[in-house]
Amino acid sequence: MTKDNGKKIGIKDIALKAGVSIGTVDRVLHMRGDVSAATQSRVLAIVEEYGYTPNVIARTLSSKKQLKIGIVIPDSSDRNPYWEMPILGISKAGGELSRFNTGIIEAYFDASVEASFREAFDKVLAQNPDGMVLNPVFGHNSLEEIRQLDEAEIPYVSIEVNVEGIDKLGHFGQDAQQSGRVAASLVAAGVPELSETLIIKQTSKKIFSKHIESRISGFLEYFSESSHKDTSLQVRPVIVEIDLSLKGEPETTLQQTLSQHPDIKAVFIPNSRAFLFADFIEQHNLEGYFVVGYDIIDQNIAHLEKGTIAFLIGHRPHVQAYNAIMALAEHLLSGKEIPAVNYSQIDIINKENITYYKNN
Amino acid sequence: MTKDNGKKIGIKDIALKAGVSIGTVDRVLHMRGDVSAATQSRVLAIVEEYGYTPNVIARTLSSKKQLKIGIVIPDSSDRNPYWEMPILGISKAGGELSRFNTGIIEAYFDASVEASFREAFDKVLAQNPDGMVLNPVFGHNSLEEIRQLDEAEIPYVSIEVNVEGIDKLGHFGQDAQQSGRVAASLVAAGVPELSETLIIKQTSKKIFSKHIESRISGFLEYFSESSHKDTSLQVRPVIVEIDLSLKGEPETTLQQTLSQHPDIKAVFIPNSRAFLFADFIEQHNLEGYFVVGYDIIDQNIAHLEKGTIAFLIGHRPHVQAYNAIMALAEHLLSGKEIPAVNYSQIDIINKENITYYKNN
DNA sequence: ATAATTTCCGTTAACGTACACGGTAATTCA
DNA sequence: TGAATTACCGTGTACGTTAACGGAAATTAT
Structure with missing residues (x-):
């Protein structure tokens, strides 16, 4: 399908092949208009033919605005120590993504108080994230908040709790x-x-x-x-x-x-x-x-x-959170698709193998 | 210790603060000489003070020469199907690293023929890798080859087999x-x-x-x-x-x-x-x-x-290989330290949880 | 003292992309 | 028919880094 003759093609090459400037190519790539239908299709044809994918590195360097990924999950200060685990994954993802100029906006809620979810959610939403990761522990009761994402066209993924009927990019959880x-x-x-x-x-x-x-x-x-x-x-x-x-x-x-x-x-x-x-x-x-x-x-x-x-x-809650964030970031940065359901491994742990499961 | 007033400092800022050009800063950073002792220490002081770390993104984009990581592991076409597993991790690492302009040179040897190790090793070495990942199944019998890396000052890590007495950056294996x-x-x-x-x-x-x-x-x-x-x-x-x-x-x-x-x-x-x-x-x-x-x-x-x-x-041979490559790459790209010993998790698998261990 | 080197350092053009800014045609309006 | 739009597209700069190139000052040689 796509030509794979060694080097990957760039915006400049496309411009050359299409006989236009890189500015024009950029316009069709970002659908910023001001391009005639003829040139647009010509450019798109070349993009298709050579299977152009943007260079994430160059994009990161060039783009002044940083990508923001919002996260809404239960608070670990709650009585349930379980909620500490995803946070580890969040930090790891945050560290790796920082060099791609993407930041993480986190807000925590009390898993026993339904109103606190809305509060945390709104707090993140107010900062205009480009994508969101949710743990919708209150399920359908949070539909009203989640709908806001659809309207604002903010893509999102869920972790832990898989709510049916919402337009998420994918779910990361356990079987x-x-x-x-x-x-x-x-x-x-x-x-x-x-x-x-x-x-x-x-x-x-x-x-x-x-x-x-x-x-x-x-x-x-x-x-x-x-x-x-x-x-x-x-x-x-x-x-x-x-x-x-x-x-x-x-x-x-x-x-x-x-x-x-x-x-x-x-x-x-x-x-x-x-x-x-x-x-x-x-x-x-x-x-x-x-x-x-x-x-x-x-x-x-x-x-x-x-x-x-x-x-x-x-079942590796930290990996779930990590994977969810990274998948969303990859989707936002380079348009990579996210599988609808992503189950993590089911680990069997006893006294003898616990050591190597502790700190990650 | 290091100043963390918001923004991370860049080579340009250092130049400004030191009253020199970015070219000079680059020269001291890369120890390319042609810099007076006075300015050198002045620049280094600022680097130290502000905790400068190079922007890997910009470096990747700028640097024309691609980083090469060599890998020498047993052949999976051997009778032992076990050796297929690390290869999965290698492909994954290769995919992720390709955008950082770093390539992987792999060579396989027959784990039952000692001479084949030398052959594969030399094949990789001939391509002047910037770092290497080895599975030294023949242990001390391969010391002669491994010594070449020390002489050529090529950093390396080992997987699977931990040979004592060699100057590796770290080992990735199992307990x-x-x-x-x-x-x-x-x-x-x-x-x-x-x-x-x-x-x-x-x-x-x-x-x-x-x-x-x-x-x-x-x-x-x-x-x-x-x-x-x-x-x-x-x-x-x-x-x-x-x-x-x-x-x-x-x-x-x-x-x-x-x-x-x-x-x-x-x-x-x-x-x-x-x-x-x-x-x-x-x-x-x-x-x-x-x-x-x-x-x-x-x-x-x-x-x-x-x-x-x-x-x-x-014990996740694919993760071992993946981690080894990624750690080496991070070391090469941004000077990150590698722990001496990295043990992977010991997984317990039975009929019921095998599903989620199969394809990764 | 003048020429030939060194020593040291600044300038500049990439790398691939984003985007503001102009600018030239074609088109519409008066 | 001339002026004002509009549609379309190219140029230039920036992001942080690398590295080639060249130039001025200091040093040495003649």
């Missing part, structure tokens, strides 16, 4: 269902005589936590499959919901549940709070629970190293 | 000992009543396979630790060595070993040939072996999905 299956496979391999399995959910009306449900669904799906039918009969999920905002929780519910279900051997916690259960069994000197949780945060790491948690599932 | 421990931890968790464990080595006199030994060492170490003393008594490693170049192997040795040791439940294969054992037990309709192997190559993936292999350990 939650599959990660539940991974957790299940570890339980299946690690607990020889499976009986009751405890699954702990967290009550939270606000946040869009579809992926928590998907993880559980994947977990149960695994055992319901033909190849594990023999074990599935014995899995007997015990699903409890705990409202951490209540005083005395999770103590009360855990104590009650464990005494009522003495056969529980495996515990699956489909969110980043596995350490709470681990804290509990540690304080009560309980043993013999095979605990599988999510996310590489300090509290979980500590228990992994002590052996209270057997496995953690990770 | 083989620790990955053996990871394998052991999976066996410990997955096989309830451990007894004899088969460890299969491959005879090979040529290649520098220290890491294979380290993997085994890590594997055994895990069970010998206090916390697993109870099980360790039963692990009883059965280590066999197979020479694949012999006719009838590995069939003969495997058949013999398995019949002699009926108690074997777990099999640890510290190289990428786990699929050979899996092929064997599949053909003979054997069951009940918990197989842990290395490397995400097609043959292993197939068995992972069928269940013949329980777990694979991965």
Whole structure:
């Protein structure tokens, strides 16, 4: 299709071939008008034929205005330490992009207060970003804000939460269902005589936590499959919901549940709070629970190293954020397409390989 | 230390502050001489004071000569499909670096023929690379070649095999000992009543396979630790060595070993040939072996999905190659330091999470 | 003392792109 | 028909750096 005779073609070459000046080529390339239909098509034909792509380096050097990428994600100062992770990816991306004269505008919101999302969103939008990265934890409730981007023709990508029906360039997240299956496979391999399995959910009306449900669904799906039918009969999920905002929780519910279900051997916690259960069994000197949780945060790491948690599932939130930003930047800088769905890897982590997952 | 009043300083600003022309600044920056000691120190003082770092973008655009990074690694057309993996990382790095006007010169050698290393090495060296990435599988036997780099003052990094005593900028590899421990931890968790464990080595006199030994060492170490003393008594490693170049192997040795040791439940294969054992037990309709192997190559993936292999350990050879090249490029382009040792993550892979490890 | 070198340094043209600014035709208006 | 638009396009400068070129001053040689 495109001619690939060695060198890549430049705006100057196009001008030469089309018999016009580089100014004219620039005008058609940027659709700034003032070009006759004839020359325009002539230039475009050459662009097409030689597969011209702008030299990002030269463009960066020339362009005085810096590209701005806005980011709206939950605050890590929140009680949930999970939100610290994407920030690492943001810094990394910011560092690499700074030399391309593109800056990052970040604003954080309280994931438990819906109004704070709008606030952070507007704050970023006010600075006229050229593109945005969102973690729309409130899902469809934030549609009104997101629509503004469509109107202003600001391209955006989402991370973590995939909201259907919005006009995003792409989504960067996890395959939650599959990660539940991974957790299940570890339980299946690690607990020889499976009986009751405890699954702990967290009550939270606000946040869009579809992926928590998907993880559980994947977990149960695994055992319901033909190849594990023999074990599935014995899995007997015990699903409890705990409202951490209540005083005395999770103590009360855990104590009650464990005494009522003495056969529980495996515990699956489909969110980043596995350490709470681990804290509990540690304080009560309980043993013999095979605990599988999510996310590489300090509290979980500590228990992994002590052996209270057997496995953690990770999905690289920092890489998700990094990839989202870089993909958006590449799109903005050189028009590269972004795949609709970008799932990150599902990592299996235990005491022995945690070391190399810690700081990146 | 360095002044950070907003804008980053440029060569022009330095010239202004020092009361000289940009030509002079450029001369001291590049140590091209023809500058009096007085002005030189004056310029350097300002460079120091304002923490000047060259603009890589402008440099790339200006510099007519392209940077060349040489790569010498084993050939993937060899019988060992493992060597295909780093190549993926090389292509990725090559793509990203092409816009910085830096090219990659690759040469492959036969990992079973020592002379071929010298050949590939010389081929790359003849093209005067500005830096090199080596996989010195023959270890100290290649010292003679590597010394040439020191003499020619060509910086280099190593991947996979860490040869002591050479003046490399850094090494990109795996913590083989620790990955053996990871394998052991999976066996410990997955096989309830451990007894004899088969460890299969491959005879090979040529290649520098220290890491294979380290993997085994890590594997055994895990069970010998206090916390697993109870099980360790039963692990009883059965280590066999197979020479694949012999006719009838590995069939003969495997058949013999398995019949002699009926108690074997777990099999640890510290190289990428786990699929050979899996092929064997599949053909003979054997069951009940918990197989842990290395490397995400097609043959292993197939068995992972069928269940013949329980777990694979991965260490991202493509990322290693990618990181090595990028670090070297950053060093060459902007003088960034390279850590002495860079270990990649140790991935635990089973049937459920293999999907997202396949194509990257 | 004059010529021939050195030593030291400034000027300038790239690199590929962006964009403001003029300028020349063709067209329309009076 | 002459003036005022409009449509279209070229020129020039800038971005930060590299590096060739050349020129003035200082030094050495004759």
